[in-house]
Amino acid sequence: MAKKLSQRIRKWMTQKMDLPQDVLMDLPRITMIGHIHIYIENHRGLLAFSDVELRLLLKQGQLLVKGKAFVIKTILPEEILLEGKIDQVIYIND
Numbered sequence: 001m002a003k004k005l006s007q008r009i010r011k012w013m014t015q016k017m018d019l020p021q022d023v024l025m026d027l028p029r030i031t032m033i034g035h036i037h038i039y040i041e042n043h044r045g046l047l048a049f050s051d052v053e054l055r056l057l058l059k060q061g062q063l064l065v066k067g068k069a070f071v072i073k074t075i076l077p078e079e080i081l082l083e084g085k086i087d088q089v090i091y092i093n094d
Contacts, residue, residue, distance in 0.1 A: 026042065026059045027042065027059075028040055028041065028042045028043055028056075028058050028063060029041040029042055030063075030089065032086065032089070035067075035085060035086045035087070036083060036084070036085065036086070037081065037082070037083055038065060038081075038082045038086055038089070039079070039080070039081050039082075040056060040063065040079065040080050040082070041078060041079045042058075042059075042078055042079075043056040043057065043058055043063065043078060043079075043080065044056070044057040044058060044059060044078075045057045046075070046080070047062065049070070049072065050070070051068070051069060051070050051071075051084070052066065052067065052068055052070065053065070053066055053067075053070070054070060054072075054080075054082055056080065060093065060094075061091060061092050061093040061094050062091075062092040062094070063089070063090070063091060063092070064088075064089075064090040064091075064092055065082060065086060065088070065089050065090075066086075066087050066088040066090070067084050067085045067086040067087045067088070068084060068085040068087070069084040069085055070082055070083070070084035071083045071084060
């Protein structure tokens with residue numbers, strides 16, 4: 001119950017203070033440049049990586065990126081820059 005209340009307070013603050021939801025709601029921010037670059041902020045860790053798939057843990061669920069010729073250009077504790085041919089970006093809610 002406390003978790004739901006906390007989420008409602010964050011949502012209310014986001015609306016009233018006109019702040020980006022990803023800041024207060026702990027949501028991932030995904031920026032794509034065409035189908036060749038994807039920059040993901042606010043993830044919780046790398047679960048799997050290959051030249052055709054990237055899987056990241058999020059606060060709620062996972063993010064799956066599928067494609068070809070993937071190369072991780074930058075990886076930081078909460079940010080990742082992936083380069084390659086991106087075919088799909090899938091949010092997996094568990």
